[in-house]
Amino acid sequence: MKFEDLGIIPPILRALKEKNYEEPTPIQAQAIPMVLKRNDLLGCAQTGTGKTAAFAVPIVQLVHRIESKEKGKPALRALIITPTRELAIQIGENLEAYSKHTIAKHAVIFGGVSQHPQVEKIKKGVHILVATPGRLLDLIDQGILRLDTIKLFVLDEADRMLDMGFIHDIRKILKLLPQKRQSLFFSATMPDNIEKLSKSILSNPKKVEVSPVSSTAETVQQLLYYTNRTSKKDLLLHILENPHMNQVLLFARTKRGADRIARNLSKKKIKAAAIHGDKSQNQRQKALKQFKEGSVRVLVATDIAARGIDIDKLQYVINYDIPNIAETYVHRIGRSGRAGEEGCAISICEPEENVYIKDIERLTRQRIKIINDHPFPQTDSPMTPQEKREWNMEKQRRKKEFFANRKKRNTRSRV
Numbered sequence: 001m002k003f004e005d006l007g008i009i010p011p012i013l014r015a016l017k018e019k020n021y022e023e024p025t026p027i028q029a030q031a032i033p034m035v036l037k038r039n040d041l042l043g044c045a046q047t048g049t050g051k052t053a054a055f056a057v058p059i060v061q062l063v064h065r066i067e068s069k070e071k072g073k074p075a076l077r078a079l080i081i082t083p084t085r086e087l088a089i090q091i092g093e094n095l096e097a098y099s100k101h102t103i104a105k106h107a108v109i110f111g112g113v114s115q116h117p118q119v120e121k122i123k124k125g126v127h128i129l130v131a132t133p134g135r136l137l138d139l140i141d142q143g144i145l146r147l148d149t150i151k152l153f154v155l156d157e158a159d160r161m162l163d164m165g166f167i168h169d170i171r172k173i174l175k176l177l178p179q180k181r182q183s184l185f186f187s188a189t190m191p192d193n194i195e196k197l198s199k200s201i202l203s204n205p206k207k208v209e210v211s212p213v214s215s216t217a218e219t220v221q222q223l224l225y226y227t228n229r230t231s232k233k234d235l236l237l238h239i240l241e242n243p244h245m246n247q248v249l250l251f252a253r254t255k256r257g258a259d260r261i262a263r264n265l266s267k268k269k270i271k272a273a274a275i276h277g278d279k280s281q282n283q284r285q286k287a288l289k290q291f292k293e294g295s296v297r298v299l300v301a302t303d304i305a306a307r308g309i310d311i312d313k314l315q316y317v318i319n320y321d322i323p324n325i326a327e328t329y330v331h332r333i334g335r336s337g338r339a340g341e342e343g344c345a346i347s348i349c350e351p352e353e354n355v356y357i358k359d360i361e362r363l364t365r366q367r368i369k370i371i372n373d374h375p376f377p378q379t380d381s382p383m384t385p386q387e388k389r390e391w392n393m394e395k396q397r398r399k400k401e402f403f404a405n406r407k408k409r410n411t412r413s414r415v
Helices: 010-018 026-036 051-068 085-098 116-124 133-141 158-163 167-176 192-201 229-239 255-267 281-293 326-333 351-364 385-414
Strands: 041-044 078-081 106-109 128-131 152-155 182-187 206-209 220-226 248-251 272-275 298-301 316-319 343-349
Touching: 010 051, 010 085, 026 041, 026 051, 026 206, 041 051, 051 078, 051 085, 051 128, 051 152, 051 182, 085 106, 085 128, 085 281, 106 116, 106 133, 116 133, 128 133, 133 167, 158 167, 158 182, 158 192, 167 192, 182 192, 229 255, 229 343, 255 272, 255 298, 272 281, 281 298, 316 326, 326 343, 326 351, 343 351
Parallel strands: 041 182, 041 206, 078 128, 078 152, 106 128, 152 182, 220 343, 248 298, 248 316, 272 298, 316 343
Antiparallel strands: none
C-alpha cells in the first residue's frame, strides 16, 4: 500500500515524499482513511508505530479543506493534548513538515518557558494547537484562548497522561470543548480506567489496534547483561567500546542518577548529557539538539523526560537501571526500532533487579537473550557495608514509589 491509496491530497503527499516516507505503517494505513471520513477513533498502539502521522496527516488535510473556504484570520480548528513538553515539540515538528505546502498553521504551547512567544503566535491566528494541559488551561484562564471553534480533538498518550495525574485537567478541558466535534484517542495500553475515559470522550468510535497490548517491536533485538551493582559503571564502559554505538539513549531511574551517569561518562571522554524534569526547557532542548546532531553520543534520560523523544533511525537504547514497572520497559525500548527500523535494547541487571526482568518477560511473553561473555559477570559475593546502606535506602525509596503508584491507580479507578 502507498500513501496515494489513502485519499491524501497532493500537497501533503509532496511533503511526505520530501520526508522520505514511502509506505504507511499499519496504524497509518488503518487510521488515516477513518479520520478523513470524520469518524471518532480509538487507537491502541505501542510507541514507534508511526502514531503521530496517523492523526497529524489527516488533521492537516481536514483543516486545509475547511479553511480553504474561509476568509480572514485563521480560526482554531484542531486541539492536540499531549502529556510532555518533548512530545508536544515532536508533534509540532511533524505538523510543520506535513503542512508546509498547505494553508494550515499551527502552534505549540507548554509550560516551563515564557508564555510571551507562544501567545504572540496564537494572537496572529492558528488552525491547529498542540498543548500540554497546564499551559493550555492557564492561557484559557487568562482569556487568551477559547475552544468553542474546535472541530477536531486529539488526546495522545492517554495512559501516560493519567500516570502523570492529568485526569482533572483533562476533564476541565473536555467541558470547554464543543459537544459536536470529531475526537481521536490514542494510548499505548488500554486498562479499564483508560477505556472508561475513552468512552467519555468518543462517540461510536472506530477502533485501531496494530499490535498486542504491551508487546515489543519485532525489529528490536533485546540483550541482557547480568552484573553486580558495583560493576555497572565498568560494564557500561565495556559495552560502549563498540564503535558502532555512536548514538545511545540511556535510561536511568532517578534525576540524580542520570546526572551522575552523564558526569562519569564525560570523565571517560565519552560525550554525554542528561535530560530530566529538573533541567530547564532550554537545557533539555539543547541536549536533545546536540544528541540529534551527533555532538553528544549518549543521552541519559529519566522515563518522563524521554517520553516523546523521537530520533530518526535511533538504534541503541540502554537500560542502566531496570524499571520496576514492566510496561515502562516496553515504552523505553520502543524509542529504537521505530517505524520498521532495526533497533537494539541492552539491559544491565544487578542482582536486586532480577525480579524485574522476570516481570518484563512475563508481560512481553518472550525471553530476553542473555550475554554471558563479558568481563563483569553477576556473582553472589556479599555487598560491602556502604553498598548495603545504599541498597537499603534504594529499597525504601522503591517501596514508597510502589505504594504511591498503587494509591494513584486506586484513586484513578474510582474517578
